[in-house]
Each structure stands twice: as C-alpha cells, then as structure tokens.
Amino acid sequence: MIYLDHSATTPLRPEVLTAMEPYFGSTDREDNSKYGNPSSIHLAGRAAHAGLSEARGTIADILGAAAREVILTGCGSESDNAALRGIALARRKQTSANRIVTTVVEHHAVLNTAEDMRDFFGFDLTLLPVNSDGFISEDALAEALGDGSDIALVSVMYANNEIGTVQPIGRLGALCRARNVPFHTDAVQAAGKLPLDVNALNVDALSASAHKFYGPKGVGFLYLRRGTPFHPFITGGSHEGRRRAGTENVPGIVGMATALALCEAERDVEMARLQLLRDTIIGHTLQAIPGSRLTGSPTQRLANHASFTIQDVEAEGILIALDLAGIGASSGSACTSARQQPSHVLEAVGIPAEELAGGLRLSLGYSNTAQQVELLLQKLPDIVGQQRQIVPAAL
Numbered sequence: 001m002i003y004l005d006h007s008a009t010t011p012l013r014p015e016v017l018t019a020m021e022p023y024f025g026s027t028d029r030e031d032n033s034k035y036g037n038p039s040s041i042h043l044a045g046r047a048a049h050a051g052l053s054e055a056r057g058t059i060a061d062i063l064g065a066a067a068r069e070v071i072l073t074g075c076g077s078e079s080d081n082a083a084l085r086g087i088a089l090a091r092r093k094q095t096s097a098n099r100i101v102t103t104v105v106e107h108h109a110v111l112n113t114a115e116d117m118r119d120f121f122g123f124d125l126t127l128l129p130v131n132s133d134g135f136i137s138e139d140a141l142a143e144a145l146g147d148g149s150d151i152a153l154v155s156v157m158y159a160n161n162e163i164g165t166v167q168p169i170g171r172l173g174a175l176c177r178a179r180n181v182p183f184h185t186d187a188v189q190a191a192g193k194l195p196l197d198v199n200a201l202n203v204d205a206l207s208a209s210a211h212k213f214y215g216p217k218g219v220g221f222l223y224l225r226r227g228t229p230f231h232p233f234i235t236g237g238s239h240e241g242r243r244r245a246g247t248e249n250v251p252g253i254v255g256m257a258t259a260l261a262l263c264e265a266e267r268d269v270e271m272a273r274l275q276l277l278r279d280t281i282i283g284h285t286l287q288a289i290p291g292s293r294l295t296g297s298p299t300q301r302l303a304n305h306a307s308f309t310i311q312d313v314e315a316e317g318i319l320i321a322l323d324l325a326g327i328g329a330s331s332g333s334a335c336t337s338a339r340q341q342p343s344h345v346l347e348a349v350g351i352p353a354e355e356l357a358g359g360l361r362l363s364l365g366y367s368n369t370a371q372q373v374e375l376l377l378q379k380l381p382d383i384v385g386q387q388r389q390i391v392p393a394a395l
C-alpha cells in the first residue's frame with residue numbers, strides 16, 4: 001500500500017517500538033524490568049520513573065522549556081481540552097476575563113470545546129474568520145483582543161490538518177503577550193515538522209499528539225508555561241504536578257519522546273525531501289486534472305501536505321478507487337461527502353458549495369518515495385475521469 005494519509009496518523013517507527021518494549025514488562029524479554037508504576041518505591045517503579053523523567057526531559061529540551069512545564073496526556077484532543085478548559089476557567093477565576101478567542105478553522109478538539117465552554121460554562125466566544133489561504137488576520141486578532149482585560153484565552157492552531165496552512169504563531173503570540181493574554185496553539189499537525197521552540201513561538205500552551213509523528217496512539221502532551229493560570233480537569237492523584245491525574249502511560253510516553261527526538265534530528269533534511277514530493281504532487285495534479293484547486297496556502301503550508309478540491313466528483317468515490325489501486329488517501333476531514341456535513345474548513349476558506357464534496361488530502365511521510373508519487377500521479381487523472389462519469393448518476 002502507498003500510504004498518503006500521514007495527517008490522519010503515522011506508523012510507529014521501529015526505533016520507537018524498541019525504546020518502548022522494556023516498559024511493558026513482557027516476560028519473554030530479558031530487559032523486562034521497567035513495567036512498574038512510576039510512583040512505586042521498588043526497583044520496577046524506580047525504573048519506570050527514570051524512563052518517564054528522561055522522556056519528559058527530552059520533550060522539554062525540544063520545546064526549550066523546563067521539564068515541569070510538560071504535562072503528559074492521553075492524546076491531542078485531551079491536550080487541547082486541558083488547555084482550553086484549564087486555562088480559561090482558572091483565568092476567569094483570577095481576573096473575571098470571560099471571552100475565548102479562537103478561529104473558524106480549528107480542529108473539532110478545539111472548536112467543540114470552545115463551544116462547550118460557551119454553552120455550558122457561560123464564556124463569550126469570538127471565532128476569527130480566515131482568508132482564502134486559511135490565514136487569520138493579525139489586525140482582526142488585535143481588534144478582538146482590545147486591551148486584553150476581557151480575554152480568558154486565545155487559541156490558534158499552528159498548522160491546519162485539512163488544508164496544511166501554517167499560521168504565523170510567533171507574531172500572533174506577540175500580540176497576546178503584549179496584552180498579558182494566555183495564548184495556546186494546537187500543534188498536533190506541526191509537531192515533528194515545524195520548530196517547536198515555545199519562546200520563539202510566544203506561546204503559553206502548546207498541544208501535541210504522538211501518533212502524528214511516528215509515536216504510539218493514545219498519548220500526547222501539553223506544554224504549559226510556568227505561571228499560566230490552570231485548573232486541572234482530570235483530578236485524582238498528584239501526578240503531573242496535580243495538573244493531570246492518572247497513572248502515566250510510561251511505554252507510550254517513552255515512545256513519544258523517542259519519536260519526537262528522531263523527527264527533530266531529521267527534520268530539516270526530511271522536510272526538504274517531502275517538500276519536493278509535495279510540490280510534484282501539487283504541480284502535476286493542478287496541471288493534469290482540470291477543475292482541481294489547491295486548498296490552503298501555496299507557500300506557507302506543511303511540507304508533507306497537498307490538499308485539493310476536485311470539481312464534479314465526490315471524495316468518497318475517489319478515495320475508494322484510490323484504495324482499490326493500493327493508495328491510502330483522505331478527503332481531509334471525517335465527512336465531506338455531499339450527503340453529510342461539509343467541511344467547516346473548506347467552507348471557511350470560501351470553497352463554492354458545489355465543490356465542497358470533492359476534497360482530497362494527500363499527506364506524505366518518511367516511507368514515501370518519488371516512485372510512489374509517480375505511480376499516484378499516473379493513476380489519479382484516470383480515477384478522477386472515471387468518477388466524473390459515474391457521479392452525476394449517484395447524485
């Protein structure tokens with residue numbers, strides 16, 4: 001299979017699995033003594049605790065943060081939830097600021113959480129619009145912030161999962177910092193592909209998820225800058241500095257840190273390689289398929305991410321035909337079929353209603369080669385042609 005859906009999830013790198021194995025404690029291994037509860041005093045607990053601390057330190061170093069500023073979580077969605085709920089509630093208690101500012105193109109982990117904070121916790125919500133490339137306007141953010149006194153939290157995603165656009169997080173963060181407003185970024189798609197230096201980014205909180213960068217599923221982290229108001233939403237034991245209770249997923253966390261360190265070490269070379277493949281996909285698709293349109297920014301986009309809308313087809317048909325041809329791709333969001341909800345991101349960037357059903361996302365990763373891209377580009381125009389013949393009947 002030619003896997004072109006790395007924005008959905010990535011395979012585990014072999015080095016990551018190797019690093020994780022001792023922490024499962026499987027009895028058929030020699031190095032199986034690290035399965036303890038990291039809170040336990042005995043040898044197995046101490047070994048697990050050492051692995052946990054080392055992993056936290058690795059992640060902190062990559063962020064340019066202190067180890068205590070890294071909260072380990074169960075996934076990217078949890079990290080987003082913890083940031084929005086935890087910071088907004090605590091800041092409101094401190095200052096009575098009652099407005100959450102975010103954007104119309106966020107992942108649902110942020111968007112639905114912000115709406116929940118409005119509907120069930122009484123926050124006011126400002127959703128900033130985007131232009132046709134998917135960027136918010138810095139002026140619009142500055143205007144929404146005012147003097148900042150009413151703003152509980154701003155959350156703007158680093159890179160968009162559907163259209164790949166990369167926001168100028170450092171500049172947006174500076175606007176928030178100048179007004180002492182906490183600034184969170186959902187970096188789930190950015191981690192492993194873009195710089196994560198939290199000081200250069202001017203962020204107070206940053207969310208990431210291991211399964212997007214060749215780590216295991218079901219583990220993520222939230223960077224939380226020292227001094228940022230925070231109210232935990234998973235309460236219980238004193239884990240994670242009382243900010244997220246629950247026995248830590250030690251193998252997953254060790255795997256996440258190993259995966260992130262590998263991506264960081266290879267980032268410049270690998271992103272340059274993927275960008276060439278991406279640009280080949282974009283150039284050929286736009287040229288060979290009439291009625292295809294690039295979505296997201298042509299320049300400020302993830303190096304591994306090519307996304308389109310294709311007129312007169314339904315994404316589902318294309319994806320099934322690609323799958324039959326041995327190619328795994330995505331429409332860019334869970335449901336873009338004409339019969340279901342159209343993508344809120346494609347709507348937000350102004351894609352005409354009649355094109356909303358034809359979203360296609362091809363997201364590259366480290367196993368993809370130039371030969372695979374060539375094969376894709378040979379097959380795609382024919383698949384689109386065939387779908388165009390059958391779709392009118394289906395609609």
Ligand code: PLP
Nearest residue numbers: 075076077107109161188189209
């Ligand atoms: N945020 C973005 C931008 C994402 O793309 C995703 C996953 O697709 C998430 C959050 C949620 O991450 P997770 O699947 O780890 O909950």
